[in-house]
Amino acid sequence: MVVATAALLLSTLLLFTFFFFRRSRRRSEPPLDKGRVPWLGHALEFGRDAAQFLNRMKHKHGDIFTVCVAGHYVTVLLDSNCYEAVLKDTQSLDLRRYAQVLMERIFSLRLPNHDPESEKMMMEKQFKGSHLTQLCRSMQKNLNFLLASETTQNPAEWKKDRLFNFCYNVLFKAGYLTLFGTKNNNCAELTEVYEEFRRFDKLLAKLARRSVQKGEMTIASSARERLWDLLCPAWLAKGAEPESWLQAYLHHLNEQSLDSHTQRRALLLQLWVTQGNAGPAAFWLLGFLLTHPKAMRAVREELQGLQHLPLDERENTPVFNSALKETLRLTAAALITRDVVQEKTVRLSSGREYTLRRGDRLCLFPFLSPQMDPLIHSEPEKFKFDRFLNADGTAKSEFFKEGLKMRYGTMPWGAGSNLCPGRHFAISALKQFVFIFLKQFDLELCDRNASMPPVDSSRYGFGILQPDGDLEIRYRPRK
Structure with missing residues (x-):
């Protein structure tokens, strides 16, 4: 019995190792980083602190790369100007598969006819x-x-x-x-x-x-x-x-x-x-x-002038809005995940194109880009309540990275679909x-x-x- 169990474990390990080393990067695909451990890859580091891990991968590989995570190959895209165009493609990228996985794991919920x-x-x-x-x-x-x-x-x-x-x-x-x-x-x-x-x-x-x-x-x-x-x-x-x-x-x-x-x-x-x-x-x-x-004084002064107005007339609050946007820039950290159901080409802001492989997952992380990108926001780790205000006190909506206008300065609510x-x-x-x-x-x-x-x-x-x-x-x- 012990010998049979050991043989089974060995054969499983050999199978994992075979598939791990068989995967190689094709010329048109993003940089591939499989990690050192067969099958497991970067799963532990990804789960422990995704922001730190993905930031390290970004410095190593750039705005797009593929990593191995517990048997899955995940392509991470960190060029925020591409997000909306990518999310529009519902033919190549599927929302439902991974959503169903999470619903079952977290909520023990299966929705066979789920129509997002x-x-x-x-x-x-x-x-x-x-x-x-x-x-x-x-x-x-x-x-x-x-x-x-x-x-x-x-x-x-x-x-x-x-x-x-x-x-x-x-x-x-x-x-x-x-x-x-x-x-x-x-x-x-x-x-x-x-x-x-x-x-x-x-x-x-x-x-x-x-x-x-x-x-x-x-x-x-x-x-x-x-x-x-x-x-x-x-x-x-x-x-x-x-x-x-x-x-x-x-x-x-x-x-x-x-x-x-x-x-x-x-x-x-x-x-x-x-x-x-x-x-x-x-x-x-x-x-x-x-x-x-x-920041507290500025927000209090603005809200003080609104206290006698009805609820639907309290919209003109640029200081509060800026403080809220800055708060969400620093703390909104959702991962947007799609399954690649057919081969897809992604064009980055630089003009370079990469191919996403069918069967992989695509992951967008707005927390890193644009929200914590130092080339978009100076000192991104600091709270600056007026970051989203112009000099004249109006709402600031335009942000640039190396001279290129960004679609978003922050994305706490997602984008596109x-x-x-x-x-x-x-x-x-x-x-x-x-x-x-x-x-x-x-x-x-x-x-x-x-x-x-x-x-x-x-x-x-x-x-x-x-x-x-x-x-x-x-x-x-x-x-």
Whole structure:
């Protein structure tokens, strides 16, 4: 038995080694870097800190290269002027395959008839026009309610908290009430949804990379199953407001003939998509403002002049918009992945062309290019609240790299067919949260010399980054 097992392991290793060394670069293809370990390639380094690894590969190979990652060959494209043209090609590049892989790994969800285009059209309709206006009003009401509950019995007393915990808690609950809320909302159940979601979210990156340990898998499975129970489609449908986002999404799921078991899993996916980034983004925004007093003063002065205006007239905020764009430039780090289903030629800004091989994966990483490219943004690692402002105070929209005008200075919402349909609602929610909090509360760092914590490097590739640490704050209602 032992001999047979050893023989099987040896033959498997030899097979992996054969395929590893058989792959060679063709003349028209990007530079190939297979790493030193057969089959595994660069998987460990990629998973540990994708930004650091891909930046090293960029310095070594340029704006396009192919790396071996756990048996897959991934071509990484870092010329941001090519992104939109590449994403338009839905014949050569397929979105659904890798999306299905992640849905199954993270959410145990299989959607056999999944149609991303019809789902995107439904979402775009729900996040614009009168639907968007109603969502923003509901979000404002829920934020006011939740922030009012933060007032202590003695308003003069300072209340202490950790900034990341505070932002995630308030934004998640307000967003949940706005999109998933029903007539049967229960405060205790709302808190349970948040706590279970946080347990699940902490392990999301490991679930995606299949690197969870046995104990962690137990925690993730328990949280996931409890969230499925809390997101019961039949119960939600009875209490949902007519013509709400929730009713529209449940109708979309029913049109796909999905059973209630699958619908619960799809609802958890949407819960993460809609609520997994707002809290972290608010943390970084307020954290940068608190650790950069000049930026905080500029934002406060701008918002002060808007406090008597109705919600729909608070759009002219170039300083706040610039601070938000700068925050997202530093922290929005999603990987855009497509499967190459037929050979494709990519033309870079330099004019040079490369061929993508059928069966490989293509990966775009806007965090590195354009957002952290030093040839586009001077001192890209620093927070500069006015980076997206012209000298006259108007919004800055033009950025250049070595004399070439760039399509984008930052890409937190994706591009082309990958553009986030809920971006306007997300921006409005962040603006409302900061506006209400700074207007109604005094806010300070407990340690005035505190600096921003580093990022959790394992979260590269999954939307807004999360911190590896926190900031201690105190707040109280303003007099």
